[in-house]
Amino acid sequence: MSDGSRSRLVKFGLFAAAAVLLPLLLPGYALQQVCIAIAYAIAIMGLNLLMGFGGQICLAQGALFGVGAYVTAILNSDYGIHPIATLPMSATATALVGLVVGLPALRLQGLQLAIVTFGIAAAFPQLLLKMGGITGGVSGLPIDGLEAPTWVPVSPELWLYVVSQCCAGIAALLVTLMLFGDVGRALRAQRDNAQIAEALGVNLTKTRLWAFAGSSALAGLGGGVFAIITGFISPESFLAILSINIVIGSIVGGVTSVVGAFLGGLFMVFVPTWASDINLSLGNLIYGLALILIMMVARNGVTGFIEKWLSTILRRTADNTASVKETREELT
Amino acid sequence: MDGRKSVSESSLNVAQPVLQARDVSVQFGGVQALSDVSVSVRAGEICGLIGPNGAGKSTFLNAVTRLASYGTGTIMLDGTPIEGAKVRDMIGLGVARTFQNLGIYASMTVLENVMLGGHHQFGGRFAQTIFNPMSSGARERAARVKAMTVLEEMGMADVANTIAGALPYPLQKRMEIARALAAEPKILLLDEPAGGLTHGEVHEFGELVDKVRRSRNLSILLIEHHMGLVMGLCDRIFVFHLGRNLAEGKPEEIKSNEAVISAYLGRAA
Numbered sequence: 262m263s264d265g266s267r268s269r270l271v272k273f274g275l276f277a278a279a280a281v282l283l284p285l286l287l288p289g290y291a292l293q294q295v296c297i298a299i300a301y302a303i304a305i306m307g308l309n310l311l312m313g314f315g316g317q318i319c320l321a322q323g324a325l326f327g328v329g330a331y332v333t334a335i336l337n338s339d340y341g342i343h344p345i346a347t348l349p350m351s352a353t354a355t356a357l358v359g360l361v362v363g364l365p366a367l368r369l370q371g372l373q374l375a376i377v378t379f380g381i382a383a384a385f386p387q388l389l390l391k392m393g394g395i396t397g398g399v400s401g402l403p404i405d406g407l408e409a410p411t412w413v414p415v416s417p418e419l420w421l422y423v424v425s426q427c428c429a430g431i432a433a434l435l436v437t438l439m440l441f442g443d444v445g446r447a448l449r450a451q452r453d454n455a456q457i458a459e460a461l462g463v464n465l466t467k468t469r470l471w472a473f474a475g476s477s478a479l480a481g482l483g484g485g486v487f488a489i490i491t492g493f494i495s496p497e498s499f500l501a502i503l504s505i506n507i508v509i510g511s512i513v514g515g516v517t518s519v520v521g522a523f524l525g526g527l528f529m530v531f532v533p534t535w536a537s538d539i540n541l542s543l544g545n546l547i548y549g550l551a552l553i554l555i556m557m558v559a560r561n562g563v564t565g566f567i568e569k570w571l572s573t574i575l576r577r578t579a580d581n582t583a584s585v586k587e588t589r590e591e592l593t
Numbered sequence: 594m595d596g597r598k599s600v601s602e603s604s605l606n607v608a609q610p611v612l613q614a615r616d617v618s619v620q621f622g623g624v625q626a627l628s629d630v631s632v633s634v635r636a637g638e639i640c641g642l643i644g645p646n647g648a649g650k651s652t653f654l655n656a657v658t659r660l661a662s663y664g665t666g667t668i669m670l671d672g673t674p675i676e677g678a679k680v681r682d683m684i685g686l687g688v689a690r691t692f693q694n695l696g697i698y699a700s701m702t703v704l705e706n707v708m709l710g711g712h713h714q715f716g717g718r719f720a721q722t723i724f725n726p727m728s729s730g731a732r733e734r735a736a737r738v739k740a741m742t743v744l745e746e747m748g749m750a751d752v753a754n755t756i757a758g759a760l761p762y763p764l765q766k767r768m769e770i771a772r773a774l775a776a777e778p779k780i781l782l783l784d785e786p787a788g789g790l791t792h793g794e795v796h797e798f799g800e801l802v803d804k805v806r807r808s809r810n811l812s813i814l815l816i817e818h819h820m821g822l823v824m825g826l827c828d829r830i831f832v833f834h835l836g837r838n839l840a841e842g843k844p845e846e847i848k849s850n851e852a853v854i855s856a857y858l859g860r861a862a
Contacts (some may be wrong), residue, residue, distance in 0.1 A: 438723050440732035443716030448711055450698060457696040460658055461776075462684040462713035471719045 263324050271571055272564075276520050280426060283556050289418045293490065294530050296418075299425040300487035302526030303432040305511045306519060307479025310436050312508075313516030314445065316452030318371065320360050321378040323503030324385035329355045329484025330494050334402035335395060337488075344404055344489045345424065349571075351485035352478040359477020363470050382504040389496040401495030404488050419488055428486050433519045440474050446471060455543045487516035513555055517561025610635045611780050611812040612657065612688075617666035619652050626652045627836045629666065632814070634780060639806055639813040639821040641844075644833035645856060650816045653833070654782045657814075658683050658690055671779070674678050678778055685713040687779030691769040691786060693816075699758030703749060703768050704827050707740040710775030740775050746805065747771045762789045767798075774805065780812040787819045795819055799826045826850065832856070 284292055306327045311317050329351040336347040365377045390397045396402065409420035439445065450458040453469050459465055488494050507531050514525030532551055535542030559566030614712050619627040627649045627661045634640045642650050655661035657668055659680045667674050670686055673769055678686060689710070698706050708715075715736040716722040744750045752760060757768060766786055773781055786802075787795050799822050805812055823830060824844040832847060833841040834856045840847060847853055 288785055319783065438615055441722055441726070442729055443708070443712055443736065444719055444722045444729075446701070446705055449701065450709055450712075453698050453700065454696070456660070457692070457698075459680045460660065460684065460690065461709050461772075462681050462694070462717075464681055464717060467717070467719065541636055 265453050267575060271575075272520060272567065275359075276523070282420050284422050289416070292418045292422055293532075295527070296421050296425045296490045297487060298395065298491060298530040299422075299523070300427050300483045300526070301323070301510060301529050302522045303429055303483030303486060304480045304507055305431075305514065305522040305525045306436050306475035307481075307483070308507055308511045309516050309518070309522055310439060310475035310479070311472045312511060313518075314440060314448050314452065315469065315476075317363075317366050317469060317472060318375045318504035319378045319473070319476065320375050320504045320508060321381040321385075321504075322480050322507045323499055323501070324382045325355050325359055325362065325480035326484040326487065326503065326507070327385055327389070327494075327496075327499030328358050329481030330488040330499070331389070331396055331402070333485035333488040334404050334494050338402050339395075342487075344407060346421075348428065348482055348485045353480040355481020356474045356478035356483065358579050359473045359480070360470055362477065363473025365400065365409050366469050366473060367466055379501070379504065382501045386496040386500055389499070399495065401493055401497075404491075406423070406492055407489060425486050425490060428482060429523070432482060435475070435479065436519060444471075501560070509552065513552070513562055515564035518562065518564040521562050521564035597751070606734035611638075611671060612668070612814065613672075614653070614657065615666055617653070617656055617663045619649070619656055619661050619663045619670060621661075625836055626661075627656065629835065630836070630838050632831050632838075632843070634812045636779075636812055637806070637810045638804070638828045639815060639826055641818075641827035641830040642728045642814055642816045642833065642849075643818070643823055643830060644839065647835070648833035649836040650833055651784055652836075654690060654784055654814075656781060656817065658688055684776050684778070688782065689773035689776040689778035689780075690782035691766070691773055691784055693788075695762075695765055695769060695786040697757050697769050697772075698766055699756070701757055702754050703757050703760065704737065704740055705752040706768055707744055707772045707775050708736050710743075711736045711739055711777075713776065734736070734802075740771075743771050743775045747774075763794060764805075766790075767801075770802075774809075778811070780814065783813060783815045783817075785816055787817055787822050791818075795822050798822070801811050802826060849853065 275485030281297055287295065287314065304322055304498040308319065308322050311319055332351040332354045333344060333347040336342045336350060337344050362378060362381055366374050369377060390398055393399075406417065407421055407424060408417060409415050413420065415423070440448070447458065447463045447468055451463055451465055455465055487498075491498070511522070512525075513528050514521030514523070533544065533548050536547035536551065539547055555563070561569075613633040615631050616629040617627055617631070618625070623771055630649070630653060632640070632642070632653065632800065642653065644650055652661055656663045657675075659678060659682075670688065675683070675686065698709070701709075715732045718729065718732070741750060743752065744753055747770065749764065749768060749771060752764065757765060760768065766788065768787060770781075770783065783802075787798055790798055802813065802815075803826060805811065811825075815823065817825065827844060829842065830844055830847045831838065832850075832853050839856055840850045840853050842850070
């Protein structure tokens with residue numbers, strides 16, 4: 262047990278250090294890219310709750326991300342509400358949409374559910390275009406730029422970074438609360454064996470819908486943050502492939518890890534760009550190979566890989582100290 | 594031994610059985626798994642349910658827990674029919690069970706498994722986890738205390754934080770019983786709980802079940818192939834054969850019942 266908590270501590274220490282150091286080391290543009298990665302990370306945290314702990318596949322997370330982004334944009338550009346103040350509303354509205362998306366999950370599981378939710382993701386951009394009256398159609402919607410309050414002397418990029426990290430912190434807190442105690446146990450129980458969970462009194466309908474709502478709320482929050490960071494959204498940002506990319510980010514990072522969600526978000530934003538930087542014409546090939554390689558090496562995602570590696574090191578040092586102690590005792 | 598007898602004899606006077614099944618039939622597709630079986634278990638009584646493989650014993654437990662739906666007949670708990678109840682309602686109505694092929698969560702700890710038994714009392718409050726974390730924390734502590742009490746009673750407190758999948762098979766079975774007890778049922782349905790136990794362990798297990806039953810005045814319906822355990826532990830025994838009631842009575846009556854002997858030896862009854 263102490264081994265596990267120690268490796269968790271090391272992991273969070275590394276993570277906190279990285280979160281503080283990143284804005285100091287990165288130029289403005291790259292920092293904005295990191296902010297986008299954080300917005301994706303929030304959506305991934307939601308998907309981890311639903312897919313990693315709830316065992317439900319959802320290929321509509323990108324569409325729900327888009328719903329959140331549009332709620333923020335509409336509330337800001339049409340009603341003049343401060344962008345940050347729109348975020349709770351984006352999360353709530355998307356949670357409600359997510360409940361509807363989750364309805365098929367009560368009857369369908371696994372691959373069928375994947376197809377149904379992907380249908381939603383595929384229809385979403387077109388729907389945005391058709392509803393041009395409120396979504397702005399092809400020309401999209403602008404969102405007011407964020408300015409740091411006068412008592413915080415930081416650049417706009419850094420302020421965006423602080424805001425998105427705070428939202429990610431809230432998202433992580435929400436996920437932790439939702440996985441706490443009986444509710445989290447019931448969620449895992451219905452994932453591992455639905456029939457036994459039911460015999461134990463778990464309400465499968467409620468549990469699954471709740472997981473869909475929670476996951477969607479985080480997708481909405483992430484989408485709202487995304488809209489604020491980019492300052493402009495259009496249907497092009499929420500194509501069906503985004504939903505697939507979020508699933509990839511979730512799996513690459515590690516489906517049951519909060520830190521993994523951040524790594525997944527960074528992966529989504531940076532790896533395709535790096536792949537094209539290596540060779541413009543072979544970008545997709547390199548990206549694809551990178552995906553295959555990661556799954557070969559780290560089956561449980563990058564965090565799973567790091568955890569295994571850390572625990573091996575910790576055990577080795579523990580063994581060393583133990584053997585040193587033993588030799589000392591033998592000598593005396 | 595004497596003490597147990599007095600428990601069962603005093604409960605004979607109780608008019609209403611905890612569990613009463615009358616003329617229950619279950620069909621799977623074209624297969625008649627149970628035809629018109631009747632079973633009743635009184636308060637504080639341990640009843641055995643025996644019979645050759647395929648006699649429909651597990652199907653009967655599934656019917657009582659609503660996992661299998663029955664076509665005709667009635668099943669009553671404390672005099673109330675369960676026809677309108679859903680699978681997930683049964684544990685709250687006081688029916689807890691174990692499964693023949695283990696129904697445990699191998700990736701969870703022993704404590705988590707047992708705490709799931711208290712889900713119907715402590716759980717299912719989704720909004721509270723977000724909007725009132727303090728109170729869901731208090732519930733969690735209460736559930737943990739209760740689960741630990743049961744684990745101590747079952748002699749498993751030292752493995753509370755072990756991953757269930759890492760336990761040896763007999764302990765996993767015992768943990769499943771602990772989980773059922775954590776649900777505070779009126780009646781406990783045990784499906785071959787002594788499977789995989791050695792001779793000495795079976796004896797110890799029988800004592801444990803008896804102790805648990807006494808401390809809670811619990812009714813138990815026990816499916817078991819280990820005849821020594823069934824004969825030593827049960828107040829009454831029901832025998833199923835080919836989906837029908839074959840015999841019913843006290844252990845000594847069952848032992849000398851011609852029809853039961855021939856069913857077990859495979860001769861035509």
